Amino acid sequence: MTKRAAVVGAGLAGLACARVLRRAGLYVEVFEQDRIIGGRMATTRVGLDTFDHGAQYLTARSSQFNSYISEMVSSGYAARWTPRSSSGEQGGGQMLPWYVGTPGMASIVRPLAESVRIHNGRKVHTIERSDKGWHIWMEDETSVGPFSAVAVAVPAPQAQLLLGRLDSIAEPLSRVRMSPCWALMVRLDERTLPDQDVFSDMSEVVRWIARNGTKPSRNTRGESIVIHASPAWSRQTEDADPEVVAEELWGEVSHILGLPPVRPVKMLAHLWRHGLVDSSLGESYVYSSDHKVGVAGDWCLGRLAEHAFDSGTSLGRAIVASLV
Numbered sequence: 001m002t003k004r005a006a007v008v009g010a011g012l013a014g015l016a017c018a019r020v021l022r023r024a025g026l027y028v029e030v031f032e033q034d035r036i037i038g039g040r041m042a043t044t045r046v047g048l049d050t051f052d053h054g055a056q057y058l059t060a061r062s063s064q065f066n067s068y069i070s071e072m073v074s075s076g077y078a079a080r081w082t083p084r085s086s087s088g089e090q091g092g093g094q095m096l097p098w099y100v101g102t103p104g105m106a107s108i109v110r111p112l113a114e115s116v117r118i119h120n121g122r123k124v125h126t127i128e129r130s131d132k133g134w135h136i137w138m139e140d141e142t143s144v145g146p147f148s149a150v151a152v153a154v155p156a157p158q159a160q161l162l163l164g165r166l167d168s169i170a171e172p173l174s175r176v177r178m179s180p181c182w183a184l185m186v187r188l189d190e191r192t193l194p195d196q197d198v199f200s201d202m203s204e205v206v207r208w209i210a211r212n213g214t215k216p217s218r219n220t221r222g223e224s225i226v227i228h229a230s231p232a233w234s235r236q237t238e239d240a241d242p243e244v245v246a247e248e249l250w251g252e253v254s255h256i257l258g259l260p261p262v263r264p265v266k267m268l269a270h271l272w273r274h275g276l277v278d279s280s281l282g283e284s285y286v287y288s289s290d291h292k293v294g295v296a297g298d299w300c301l302g303r304l305a306e307h308a309f310d311s312g313t314s315l316g317r318a319i320v321a322s323l324v
């Protein structure tokens with residue numbers, strides 16, 4: 001009989017893991033709390049405009065992520081982005097090529113989700129093991145199972161809530177630190193920013209400003225801007241009202257860039273509560289082959305999308321090896 005595996009979290013790590021499991025012949029079900037897949041690989045629509053309010057671009061150091069990106073570029077899900085940086089040069093001073101999803105960053109995960117059953121809008125509350133295998137319990141007290149193995153691919157603090165009682169996994173999880181990050185999406189009718197596409201480390205408050213419309217396959221009318229606050233400022237303000245945060249961040253950007261007093265047509269602030277990794281684990285994944293449960297995510301290896309992909313892929317392989 002075909003073995004069933006469950007993945008909690010439909011971000012890049014969870015879906016990369018799901019692809020390995022599916023390719024090995026397992027029946028895979030993914031549980032995702034949001035209505036949409038992608039996690040921090042996110043694109044949101046505000047009116048007629050779309051904004052990448054999570055990850056801004058991708059780099060690929062490992063050969064496996066490199067070949068995934070090449071697949072994406074050939075099938076039209078990704079393209080190179082060479083923004084103009086502060087020095088005016090093309091390419092933002094990048095050491096490696098930068099890639100973006102097209103038409104939005106969320107497109108990057110789409111091919112990974114093929115042939116996988118995804119349960120959207122299902123927040124996992126508890127995972128529990130019986131003689132027959134693992135059962136996944138949702139917040140609404142319904143459950144699905146049994147599964148032969150479970151991969152938990154969510155930010156470390158959220159994984160701790162699900163696996164805190166399993167010492168071999170809880171201890172490594174407790175070593176990981178993640179920070180919040182406010183993202184502000186701003187729409188202006190006219191081009192207003194100085195003639196440059198990305199601005200980094202602008203002040204103690206603002207870490208990143210990007211002209212979203214300069215990415216390939218985006219709307220180029222007016223100005224669509226994504227601003228990321230610094231981790232320190234985001235931590236100080238993480239319980240603040242998003243509208244107040246939006247006003248403060250826009251005020252700071254206007255001041256730093258010396259903008260004329262323009263009123264944005266739209267502004268929307270979003271908090272990534274576990275957005276950025278401060279200190280990672282330094283291992284690709286953690287897996288208990290006795291219990292057949294493991295964890296993956298960017299925080300295992302670093303803080304980038306490529307780390308999430310490599311971590312999820314490695315956990316998938318470990319699960320497959322333990323089930324044969």
Ligand SMILES: Cc1cc2nc3c(=O)[nH]c(=O)nc-3n(C[C@H](O)[C@H](O)[C@H](O)COP(=O)(O)OP(=O)(O)OC[C@H]3O[C@@H](n4cnc5c(N)ncnc54)[C@H](O)[C@@H]3O)c2cc1C
Pocket residue numbers: 008009010011012013014031032033034037038039040041053054055056057058059122123124125153154155158181183228272274275276296297298299303304305306308
């Ligand atoms: C503001 C910001 C900017 C960034 N910029 C870049 C960049 O330019 N380049 C780069 O390479 N990386 C960047 N990153 C990092 C990149 O986005 C992440 O490394 C990557 O997307 C993490 O993928 P993941 O699958 O590990 O986690 P996530 O994308 O967080 O996926 C986890 C998923 O699990 C779901 N989930 C959590 N708990 C539960 C539960 N209990 N039940 C069900 N589902 C659950 C979540 O909803 C989410 O969909 C950025 C991140 C942020 C926040």
